[in-house]
Amino acid sequence: MKLKTYFVVGVVASSLFLQGCGTVVRGTSEDIKINVEPKHAKITSTSAHSCVGPCVINVSRKKEFTLTASAPGYQTQVVDVETRVSGKGAAGMAGNILVGGIVGVGVDAVSGATLDHYPNPVTFNLKRGKGTRKLTPAEAAMISKAKSPTS
Template identity: 50%
Template sequence: MRLLLAAVLTLPLAACASITRGTTDQITITTTPPGAAVKTSMSHSCQSPCTLTVGRKDEFIVTASMPGYKDAATPVKTRLAGSGAAGFAGNVLVGGVIGMGVDAATGATLEHYPSPVALVLEPHSVAPAAAPAKPTRRKATTPKPLAFKPEAAPEG
């Protein structure tokens, strides 16, 4: 009976990270300038700034676009989270081998990075206006001295 009671009491502790962190994560996406159309490789879309809910195991690419700007994109990866590792370790201490398996399978021990996602959109480069034609330089000339012709003296 004690063994059954111990099992019933420890069962809720199995999958600690799944319970404390959940199997989804919220990713905030901002762009400079704000108001860009945001899409992910997982078919999510929104207008920045926005927050998307994704599975903890999901890795994807975020792309932002806006008229007059070049598209910007960045991959969002997963890694073992500090608090996820603590929950996973809690499974080991309590003896929750099942919980360890659940946490690993659901990705509850993972976190996304970068988080938040911040994308900077570069303006399209404006083609330089045609340079004004260089003024043609005229060769400097010195005026020719006027020839002086003395007037003929009156005859007389």
């Protein structure tokens, strides 16, 4: 009976060491919150998501994509959403180095668990008129901060 218990404990411990800390704790996908004015604007993405704002889409952490917001009578806006190593992702990577070893580092790197999307949330403020305006990720992040209720 003891041999079976040791075997189970060994299998569980091994599986924990073989998985990346970030992959286990943070997951391999992330919710992207999208705010838009006017509220009826259609949101499309190059990651095959679409919705009517405001909305939330779930995207693989390692996938960069473009969001487009459009509404009749308004200028279309486009934002590239990039990936960056986040503070939490870096902490998971450090945990791998201390506990999980090189295998965990590799798993997190391949899965994208160390990454976050930027900007997140994405805020569109469509202007009346025609045409398209492409915002940089930094501009979109500034708009999101200016629109957040905590600022």
